[in-house]
Amino acid sequence: MRRCLLLLALAVCASAADQEDDLDRLPVYAPTAVAPAALRYAGSSTLANLVNRAAGALRAVQPGITVAVEAGGSGAAPAALAGGADLVGMTRAMSAEEQAEVTRVRGAKPLEVVVGYDALAVFVQRGNPLPAITLVQLDGLLSAARKRGSPPLVQWRDLGVTDAAWADRRITVFGNHPQAGGSALLREVVTQGMAFAAHVSQEPVASSIVQGVAADDGGIGCASVLLLTAATRVLPVAGADGRAVLPTRDTCIDGSYPLARALRVYVVPRAGRLDQPLAALLRFLCSVEAQRLVAADGNYALTPDLAGKQVMAIDLNAWTSGAR
Amino acid sequence: MRLPAIICIVLLVGCEGARVEAPTTGLDAGSRIAAKELDQLCYAFADRYLALMASACDALVVDETDPLKRRAARRLKLSGCTAVYDIATARDPFSKLLDLTLVVTLQSRVWIDEDLAVRSFGERGRVLVRALRQARVEIWQVASRALFQPQLQELDWLIWDWRRRNPAVTEIAAVRFDEASAVRGRALADAVRSGGGLLAPISDAVTQIDESRELAERAFFQAKRLPMLIDWQVQGTLDEILLRPEVATALTNHAGMVQSIEKLTAIAAEIPAVAQRERQAALDAIGGQVQSVRGLVDEVRKAIADVAKILADVTPLTASGERIVVDLRETSKALTQTITAADELLAKVSGGPPAPGAAPGKPFDIAEYAAVVGDLAKMVKELNALVGSSNNLLGSNVLSARLKEVNSAAAERVDHASVRVESVVAMVFVRLALLLVLGFMLLVAYRWLAPRLAPKRGGA
Numbered sequence: 001m002r003r004c005l006l007l008l009a010l011a012v013c014a015s016a017a018d019q020e021d022d023l024d025r026l027p028v029y030a031p032t033a034v035a036p037a038a039l040r041y042a043g044s045s046t047l048a049n050l051v052n053r054a055a056g057a058l059r060a061v062q063p064g065i066t067v068a069v070e071a072g073g074s075g076a077a078p079a080a081l082a083g084g085a086d087l088v089g090m091t092r093a094m095s096a097e098e099q100a101e102v103t104r105v106r107g108a109k110p111l112e113v114v115v116g117y118d119a120l121a122v123f124v125q126r127g128n129p130l131p132a133i134t135l136v137q138l139d140g141l142l143s144a145a146r147k148r149g150s151p152p153l154v155q156w157r158d159l160g161v162t163d164a165a166w167a168d169r170r171i172t173v174f175g176n177h178p179q180a181g182g183s184a185l186l187r188e189v190v191t192q193g194m195a196f197a198a199h200v201s202q203e204p205v206a207s208s209i210v211q212g213v214a215a216d217d218g219g220i221g222c223a224s225v226l227l228l229t230a231a232t233r234v235l236p237v238a239g240a241d242g243r244a245v246l247p248t249r250d251t252c253i254d255g256s257y258p259l260a261r262a263l264r265v266y267v268v269p270r271a272g273r274l275d276q277p278l279a280a281l282l283r284f285l286c287s288v289e290a291q292r293l294v295a296a297d298g299n300y301a302l303t304p305d306l307a308g309k310q311v312m313a314i315d316l317n318a319w320t321s322g323a324r
Numbered sequence: 325m326r327l328p329a330i331i332c333i334v335l336l337v338g339c340e341g342a343r344v345e346a347p348t349t350g351l352d353a354g355s356r357i358a359a360k361e362l363d364q365l366c367y368a369f370a371d372r373y374l375a376l377m378a379s380a381c382d383a384l385v386v387d388e389t390d391p392l393k394r395r396a397a398r399r400l401k402l403s404g405c406t407a408v409y410d411i412a413t414a415r416d417p418f419s420k421l422l423d424l425t426l427v428v429t430l431q432s433r434v435w436i437d438e439d440l441a442v443r444s445f446g447e448r449g450r451v452l453v454r455a456l457r458q459a460r461v462e463i464w465q466v467a468s469r470a471l472f473q474p475q476l477q478e479l480d481w482l483i484w485d486w487r488r489r490n491p492a493v494t495e496i497a498a499v500r501f502d503e504a505s506a507v508r509g510r511a512l513a514d515a516v517r518s519g520g521g522l523l524a525p526i527s528d529a530v531t532q533i534d535e536s537r538e539l540a541e542r543a544f545f546q547a548k549r550l551p552m553l554i555d556w557q558v559q560g561t562l563d564e565i566l567l568r569p570e571v572a573t574a575l576t577n578h579a580g581m582v583q584s585i586e587k588l589t590a591i592a593a594e595i596p597a598v599a600q601r602e603r604q605a606a607l608d609a610i611g612g613q614v615q616s617v618r619g620l621v622d623e624v625r626k627a628i629a630d631v632a633k634i635l636a637d638v639t640p641l642t643a644s645g646e647r648i649v650v651d652l653r654e655t656s657k658a659l660t661q662t663i664t665a666a667d668e669l670l671a672k673v674s675g676g677p678p679a680p681g682a683a684p685g686k687p688f689d690i691a692e693y694a695a696v697v698g699d700l701a702k703m704v705k706e707l708n709a710l711v712g713s714s715n716n717l718l719g720s721n722v723l724s725a726r727l728k729e730v731n732s733a734a735a736e737r738v739d740h741a742s743v744r745v746e747s748v749v750a751m752v753f754v755r756l757a758l759l760l761v762l763g764f765m766l767l768v769a770y771r772w773l774a775p776r777l778a779p780k781r782g783g784a
Contacts, residue, residue, distance in 0.1 A: 049474060177473055204464045204473075205480035207433075214436050215457040227484070229437035296481055 023295060025304040027311060029061065029287035036064030037277030039086040043077030046118060046184060047089025047263055050297065054290040058281060065277045073184075077266065078102055081110060086278055087267045091118060091184065094266055102268060110266040111274075111317055113310050115285045116294035116301055119252045119260035120182050121225035122235040123213045128220075129163040130156065132236040132244035135190055135258055141173050141220065142200055143191035156218065174212040174221030175200040182206060182298075186222055189259055206298060222259070224298025249300045263299065269317050279318045286310045357469045363417040365466045366424060367545060370412035373428065373459050374405045374549075380455035384445055395563040396444055400452075402556045404431060407497035409549055413542040418470070422479070422501045425467050429483050430496040432460040591769065602762055609755045623740060630733050 041051045048071035055067035072080065077088035078098035082105040094102075094110065103109045122133055137159055140150025153159060157167035175196050176182045187193055196202075203209045206223040213219035214231035225247045228234055236244035239258035245251050252260035265285065267278055274282075284290055291301040302310065357365075381401035388394050404427075411423040435441040435456050441449035468476060486499075493499070565571060 049477075180473065180477065204468050204476050206477070207429075207437075207480050207484050208460065208464060211432060211436055211457065211460065214439075215453050229433075230439040231437055231442075296485065298481075 020295075022303055023288055023291060023301055026288035026291050026302065026307050027283075027286065027304075029058075029284045029289055031062045032276070032280060034062065034065065034276040034280050037066075037275065039065065039067045039277060039281060040084075041067055041069045041087050041089065042072055042080035042085040043088035044074045044091050044184075044263075045071035046091055047115070047265065050115070050263070050290070050293060051087070051089060051265075051285075053293050054285055055281070057289055057293070058284045062280055062284070065281060067281065081266055081268060082106060086275075087265050087281070090264045090266065091188065091261050093262075093264065102266075106268040108268050108270075108272055110268050111313065113265045113267070113282050113285070113314065114262045114302070114306065115265055115310070116263040116291065116299045117249070117252045117260055118185055118263055118299045119225060119247050119257065120185055120222040121228065121247045122220065122222050122237055122259070123210050123228070123232045124220050124235055125213060125217065126231055126233050128156075128161075128233070129166055130159055130161055130235060132238055133159065134238040134242075135240070138186075138190045138222075138237070139192070141171065142175065142186060142196055142222075143194045144197040145191070145194040147192045147194050169218040171220060172212075172216045172218045173197075173200045174209040174216075174219055175202055176206060176209060176223065177202055177204060180206065182222060182224070185259065185261060189261070226295075226298050249303070252300050253303070253306070260300075263294075274314065274317045276318075279314055282314045283311055286314070359417045362421060362466075362470055365469065366412050366417060366420040369424060369463055369466055370408045372462060373408045376455040376459050377401050377404050380452045383451045384448060388448075391563070393445060395560075397452075398556070398560050398563055400435075402553070402560045403495075403497040405556070406553055409546060409553065411500075413546045415542075419501065421467060421470055425463050425479065426483055426499060426501060427497055428456075428459050428463045429480075430487060430499060432456040433483075433487055434494075434496055591773065595766070598766075602759065606755060606759055609751070612751075619744070623737065623744070626737070630737065 039055075041048065048069050051067060052069045055065070055069075058065055070080075074090040074092055077090045078094055078101065081088045082102045094112070099110055122138065124130055136148045136150045137153065139148040140146050140153040146152075151158070153171060155167065156169050156171060159171070161167050175186075178196070183196070187195075201212065203212060203221075207227050209221040209223040210227045210229055210232055213221045214229060225234060234246065236246045237258050238244040239256075243256075245257045247257045247260065251257035265282065267274065267282065286302060286307045291307070295301045378401055381397040384397035385394050388397070407427055408424065411420055411427065414420050414423070435449075436453050441452040441456070443449075445452065464476070467479070471479065
């Protein structure tokens with residue numbers, strides 16, 4: 001058992017180390033001569049923070065490009081794009097109907113650019129014997145409505161723990177601030193849009209969740225996997241297929257880890273071509289400079305391969321339009 | 325010059341974030357907490373921190389036998405509280421908040437997340453975990469009064485990232501935002517600076533405060549707590565002195581010497597008693613063996629006496645047997661004579677042809693016939709009586725039982741004597757072996773102690 005837990009921890013740490021190595025192999029942004037432009041972003045608040053900070057960093061090397069950011073959530077993004085926003089952020093894929101509506105209004109199909117992966121790990125204290133957790137159980141812990149049908153989960157025995165030292169302990173659930181990106185992901189993937197239960201302790205910042213788990217014998221909480229500490233460990237999470245999966249960059253990118261999602265930006269080439277400033281911003285989002293910001297937020301950055309594909313798609317649209 | 329820039333940068337991040345997300349505290353930029361209120365919150369937190377840390381560290385010191393652990397606990401209390409009061413009495417309330425948040429968060433990260441509390445103090449370290457966790461929760465509550473959610477996240481990430489890049493820094497209490505030495509968070513300051521600069525509304529507000537009044541207030545706050553800090557400092561200094569290598573070596577040597585002398589004295593005092601005990605044990609063992617041998621000899625004597633007695637019982641029986649044999653021989657002889665006579669008589673009666681040349685026999689006389697028959701009947705009668713007497717003697721149960729008893733007693737005595745002899749021999753050998761080992765050990769102990777004892781006596 002201990003050996004398994006150690007291997008799991010090593011796998012998670014190795015994944016973080018891989019990301020650090022890969023960041024150095026991402027494309028470096030090369031400034032180009034572009035006309036000044038004031039762009040407008042709308043949509044996901046998770047991506048809004050990234051776009052906002054990336055725009056600030058871009059100004060340092062590419063003066064003249066400014067971005068006005070309006071966070072309205074992923075649900076408002078298609079309408080905003082159809083309404084004229086230069087780029088929108090979504091933490092889910094735009095549906096075919098939404099794309100059709102944007103295409104109808106804007107006269108061109110939206111282009112999707114993946115700029116990172118958002119993932120949450122489930123933390124418990126290092127000595128906790130729970131081997132894995134399911135989405136239904138997470139819903140039972142976090143949600144006020146328990147829409148997935150979980151019974152109330154009060155003690156660790158309710159999660160299947162039989163160890164005498166743990167079974168009778170009360171579960172203390174540490175959650176993030178409702179406005180934090182992690183909370184949005186949990187609401188989307190786990191609680192199916194329902195609000196968090198009153199017993200969930202709302203920590204002001206993500207690292208406080210992990211520390212709360214470390215300091216509380218019955219603690220459990222969700223935060224970025226990068227915040228793993230010596231006093232805690234990460235639980236594999238089982239999705240609909242029942243297979244318990246650890247959060248690594250690979251399992252997040254291939255979609256097998258349930259608490260992960262791609263961070264997508266959608267743009268519409270104007271009259272069939274990408275504007276130069278917009279193309280510059282998108283390239284910058286895929287560059288090592290912006291991807292460091294992605295990693296700094298506790299998310300998974302693009303792999304060099306994925307970043308190359310995104311840049312190729314951007315360039316292709318830019319070449320087609322002669323914007324380069 | 326660095327401090328306003330840092331504040332501006334942090335606020336910049338927050339202000340930009342404010343455009344994308346609503347403030348979590350319900351306060352907008354205009355109604356954010358006043359500098360004076362933030363100042364008072366920092367003072368209050370400093371006292372609260374002292375209470376938490378003093379309780380936890382004092383609990384760790386109580387009943388702790390390890391001086392290193394006692395020193396570590398006192399040092400943590402002193403360094404943490406000194407740093408927090410140092411920060412709390414600084415001029416700018418926002419820099420106080422950042423520094424307090426930084427120091428307390430880093431401390432909790434090191435002692436809780438990196439498991440130093442439990443690694444240093446074992447399960448007793450849980451009291452420190454609880455105190456630091458509580459301190460962290462409270463300082464972030466103060467921070468959330470002054471910072472928007474994105475600002476809090478940014479600050480959290482900066483602290484996390486600084487520690488990730490400076491994992492070996494142990495003097496956490498000395499780390500500050502506004503100083504860029506190797507120990508005091510150069511990387512953290514660099515990270516904050518990378519966000520650019522912007523206005524600092526709280527810093528502007530600070531200029532509106534009566535600086536002289538605030539200076540006096542800070543001095544008063546510090547002065548009231550100074551004696552306690554000095555007391556802790558003295559205690560810490562004492563700990564440091566006692567644990568300095570030279571002092572520790574001297575104390576160790578002294579303690580070791582005393583311990584050696586005590587040990588030697590105890591051993592020396594023990595030697596006569598041990599020797600006496602062993603000698604007595606040996607004598608007792610030998611005495612026991614003598615008793616055993618005596619007992620054995622007695623047993624053998626008894627066995628011999630029993631055998632003699634049995635033999636004495638057997639002798640008459642043998643004599644009877646011999647007499648019977650003699651009687652039998654005589655009876656047999658008489659019987660032979662009678663049979664011969666009967667043969668002669670029968671020969672006469674049957675009248676067989678006489679031998680050639682034999683003289684003419686005596687004519688048949690009925691009186692001789694009757695006499696021979698009478699003799700023959702008498703002999704048969706005697707023979708029957710003798711046979712009956714012999715049968716009675718050989719089939720006697722008394723004789724069988726007595727013979728069995730004699731055999732059994734003799735075998736038992738012999739077996740018992742054999743076992744006792746073996747036991748006595750084995751015990752004698754074991755005792756002798758133990759005596760040899762003990763003697764050897766005493767010799768070795770003497771050889772080991774003698775050279776050590778001699779120089780110390782000389783030195784003393």
